[in-house]
Amino acid sequence: MKQQQVAGSCLCGAVTYEAVGEPQRFFFCHCSRCRKASGSAHAANIFLQPGTLRFLTGEDQVRKFKLPEATRFGNHFCGTCGARLPRQGGDMVVIPAGSLNTDAPLAPQARIFMGSRAPWSCHGDQVPCFDQLPTA
Numbered sequence: 835m836k837q838q839q840v841a842g843s844c845l846c847g848a849v850t851y852e853a854v855g856e857p858q859r860f861f862f863c864h865c866s867r868c869r870k871a872s873g874s875a876h877a878a879n880i881f882l883q884p885g886t887l888r889f890l891t892g893e894d895q896v897r898k899f900k901l902p903e904a905t906r907f908g909n910h911f912c913g914t915c916g917a918r919l920p921r922q923g924g925d926m927v928v929i930p931a932g933s934l935n936t937d938a939p940l941a942p943q944a945r946i947f948m949g950s951r952a953p954w955s956c957h958g959d960q961v962p963c964f965d966q967l968p969t970a
């Protein structure tokens with residue numbers, strides 16, 4: 835794939851960023867770390883390589899948590915609103931897909947770490963879909 839540019843922001847809008855790179859992967863990660871950090875069934879991460887990640891505003895508000903025993907896992911988030919933000923991880927830029935204001939540069943490819951998924955978590959095809967909040 836060729837290089838693409840994406841851009842996004844946190845929930846409160848203090849932190850904005852852009853990233854340029856070659857889209858490599860788009861994974862839903864169901865591991866226990868991603869569940870804790872996202873508060874949800876899975877993380878939705880896009881990986882760009884080789885990456886350039888540039889914060890346009892609010893970089894000083896980005897908080898970084900490194901899990902001591904983890905080699906790859908990290909959680910970067912806005913210190914004001916707590917929204918997850920991109921990070922440079924190794925030679926990859928990791929972008930939480932939900933933080934994007936632009937279209938995702940590729941479609942989700944896989945759900946990973948399904949072995950540690952929560953029993954209630956989505957896994958593809960059997961969850962009914964609603965356009966909005968269901969009424970009944």
Ligand SMILES: [Zn+2]
Binds near residue numbers: 848849912
């Ligand atoms: Zn924020």
Ligand SMILES: [Zn+2]
Binds near residue numbers: 864867869
């Ligand atoms: Zn994970």
